[in-house]
Amino acid sequence: MNTDADAPGARYRKLAPMKLDGERELVLRVMPLPADLNANGDIFGGWIMAQVDLAGAVLPSRIAKGRIATVAVNQFVFKQAVSMGDLLSFYAKVVRVGRTSVTVHVEVYAERDPADPHIVRVTEASLTYVAIDKDGQPRPLPREPA
Numbered sequence: 001m002n003t004d005a006d007a008p009g010a011r012y013r014k015l016a017p018m019k020l021d022g023e024r025e026l027v028l029r030v031m032p033l034p035a036d037l038n039a040n041g042d043i044f045g046g047w048i049m050a051q052v053d054l055a056g057a058v059l060p061s062r063i064a065k066g067r068i069a070t071v072a073v074n075q076f077v078f079k080q081a082v083s084m085g086d087l088l089s090f091y092a093k094v095v096r097v098g099r100t101s102v103t104v105h106v107e108v109y110a111e112r113d114p115a116d117p118h119i120v121r122v123t124e125a126s127l128t129y130v131a132i133d134k135d136g137q138p139r140p141l142p143r144e145p146a
């Protein structure tokens, strides 16, 4: 009998699923380029921060249904270096919805070494985004119908 584990590509799906436990969902997947290297030959932390900012904005944008701006990076931890060839998967979870702001937790996992594929958590961050109006001022988040 065929099981999920036997299905073509099953190992890949296990390595980088669309969702993780605890309502963490995949919002971005990207592989760094040689231009993103720092002087040590690892990936530049500023590049990772930019990707985290983009990834973190996905769920707040849906909630705000319009323009948002990053107001704060509350926490940012580089747990392990990112290397060329790593495939990065960004998982996000909404942790707070306020009057005008949404705070998300973002985790970044690297899938590395195609000969012996494994996953490493490389970065973790918390960011807050604010819904803004056409003048760039905070606006209340739309209320979901009851």
Ligand SMILES: CC(C)(COP(=O)(O)OP(=O)(O)OC[C@H]1O[C@@H](n2cnc3c(N)ncnc32)[C@H](O)[C@@H]1OP(=O)(O)O)[C@@H](O)C(=O)NCCC(=O)NCCS
Residues within 6 Å of the ligand: 069, 070, 071, 072, 097, 098, 099, 100, 101, 102, 128, 130, 132, 136, 137, 138
């Ligand atoms: C985002 C911006 C419009 C907010 O304006 P503001 O006058 O500071 O807003 P307020 O003080 O009314 O706060 C708005 C919300 O942000 C939250 N907030 C403000 N500063 C915060 C901080 N340091 N950390 C976490 N949340 C914060 C407030 O708690 C509030 O949330 P709530 O309404 O859900 O309770 C303004 O700060 C701005 O334009 N910043 C620049 C944004 C930008 O360019 N981002 C890209 C970075 S390069």
